[in-house]
Amino acid sequence: MEQHAHYQCDVLVIGSGAAGLTLALQLAAQTRVIVLSKGPLTEGSTYYAQGGIAAVFDENDSIESHIEDTLIAGAGLCEPAAVEFTTRHAKQSLQWLIELGVGFDRVADEQGQPRFHLTQEGGHSHRRILHAADATGRAVQTTLVDEVKKHPNIQVVERVNAIDLITDKHIGGSSGRCYGAYIWNRVTEQVETIAAKFVALATGGASKVYQYTSNPDIASGDGIAMAWRAGCRVANMEFNQFHPTCLFHPNAQTFLLTEALRGEGAVLKRPDGSRFMPDFHEAAELAPRDVVARAIDYEMKRLGADCMYLDISHKPAAFIREHFPNIYEKCLSLGIDITQQPMPVVPAAHYTCGGVKTDLNARTDIHNLYAIGEVAYTGLHGANRMASNSLLECLVFARSAAQDISARVNQMELLTQLPAWDESKVSDSDEEVIIQHNWHELRLFMWDYVGIVRTNKRLERALRRIELLQQEIHEYYSHCKVSNNLLELRNLVTVAELIVRCAMARHESRGLHYNLDYPELLPNAQPTVLTPPQQPSR
Structure with a gap:
C-alpha cells in the first residue's frame, strides 16, 4: 500500500x-x-x-x-x-x-x-x-x-x-x-x-x-x-576514541575535561601525586589521545585505583577561571576547586x-x-x-x-x-524490562570486552553475545510497536557487531585499536571495510 x-x-x-x-x-x-x-x-x-x-x-x-x-x-x-x-x-x-x-x-x-x-x-x-x-x-x-x-x-x-x-x-x-x-x-x-x-x-x-x-x-x-x-x-x-579525561564523579558521568587543559599546562598524576605520562611518551600530557587513555587505563589497573588525577592548580587562579570558566563552575558545584586541587579523571568512549x-x-x-x-x-x-x-x-x-x-x-x-509503514502485525509491548536488560548487558560487555585494551577471546565472547541479542531484538522488533529505546537498542546492537567484526579483522595494534594478541604493527596499513549482505525490509 x-x-x-x-x-x-x-x-x-x-x-x-x-x-x-x-x-x-x-x-x-x-x-x-x-x-x-x-x-x-x-x-x-x-x-x-x-x-x-x-x-x-x-x-x-x-x-x-x-x-x-x-x-x-x-x-x-x-x-x-x-x-x-x-x-x-x-x-x-x-x-x-x-x-x-x-x-x-x-x-x-x-x-x-x-x-x-x-x-x-x-x-x-x-x-x-x-x-x-x-x-x-x-x-x-x-x-x-x-x-x-x-x-x-x-x-x-x-x-x-x-x-x-x-x-x-x-x-x-x-x-x-x-x-x-x-x-x-x-x-x-x-x-x-x-x-x-x-x-x-x-x-x-x-x-x-x-x-x-x-x-x-x-x-x-x-x-x-x-x-x-x-x-x-x-x-x-x-577505532573508537576514548577521551582520556572525563570527570570521575557520581553526579558528572558524562562531563568532559577538555584536552585544552593539558594544552595549557595541566598534568596527570597518580593518587600519590606523582606524574606518570613522561613514562609513556616523550610528549607527556600532549601525547595523542590513544596513548594518554591507555596510560591512564594501565595505571588504574596496575594500582587498583578508581581514577587518576588531572592537576592545573599550579597555574594562577585568575588564568584558570578566565580560560576554563565552565569547567571551573561545574567542578566547584561538585565540591572541587580546580584552582586548589586536582580533578579525578577516567577515560570514557568519546568519538567514533x-x-x-x-x-x-x-x-x-x-x-x-x-x-x-x-x-x-x-x-x-x-x-x-x-x-x-x-x-x-x-x-x-x-x-x-x-x-x-x-x-x-x-x-x-x-x-x-511512498510505501506506508506496516503495523498490521505488531502490538504494544508489555515487556519493556527486556529492552532495559538487553540495553545494559550490551553496554557492559562492550566496555569489558571491546574497550581500550582487547584480546581475541574477549572479541569472540562479545560477538557470541551480540548474536544472541540480535535474535532477541529482531523478534521483539518484528512483533512490537516501535519506541525510542527499542529503536536505539536495535541500532546499537548493529553498531556493536560492526565494531567487533572490524576489530577481529585487524591483526595488529594500531592507534585506538590495541589487541594484546597482536601487539605489533603490520608493515602495510589498510582500512577495515565491511560490505553489508542483502537484507529484507520489514
Missing part, C-alpha cells in the same frame, strides 16, 4: 549538530530543507564540545604542518587526499562561522590589535585551535540554531527518531537511490514518512554502545546502522573514527544519500582522530556536500508516493 508522504522536501537532513545545520544553511537559499532532531535542537555532541576547531591562522603555522600532524596522529591509516582536502578548506569554513557571529576568543597582539587566541592540543605542533573559552561547541551550535530558525526554507522537526531509509528495496525500484525515510514521532507516537530528493545522515557517532561515555544520550549509532541496513559499506569501526564510507563530496554507496560528520568515514582520522579536527570535518564536508547537492537538485525528481 502506498500513501502520500507526511512531509516533502528537496533535502532531508537527519541530525541537527554542526554537520547537519551547516548543510541546511548552505542549501537553504535555493532548496527546501527539513532537519530532523532526535531531541531538542540544541542537544547533541556539538553542543558539548569544549576544546575548539583546528585551522591555520598563525603566520608561523602552515597547512602542510596541519596535514603532517593529522597523518602522524592517524597512525599511518589516514587517507592523504581527505586530510589535504579538509585542512585546505579549514580556514574558509571557520571564516564562514566567524561571519555568522561565532565569538571565538581574541587577545591583543604586540600592537594592541585583536587577534584570535589560539591554543594547542595533543598531537598538534602549533597553536591552531580557535575556541570560545571552554565551550566552543555551545557557541557554534547556538549560532547555527539561531540562523536556522530565521530561514524560511528550513523546517525543523524535533523529537523524532529516524527508523530506516526508504530505498529501492521498499518500492521495488532499481535505480539504487534513496527516496526518504520512515520516522517515529515521539510526541504523537506515530510512524510518519518523509519524501526527499536527497537525504543526508548527520546523526553523530555511536559511543553510547559503551557503558561509560562522554557523549549525550542520543549518540546511539543510528545513522551508521540505518546506512548499513540500506546497503552502504562501513569502515574502521574498530569509523563510519559510513563516503567520498570527498560526502556521497555514500547509495545514490542521493550523503553522510557528514561523525557518522561518516571520510579517511580524515585514520586510526586516531587528532584533537579539534572533528568539528572541522563537520563544517568542511557539509559545505562540500551542499555544493554537490546544489548542482544536482533541480534535475532530480521527487517521489511523493
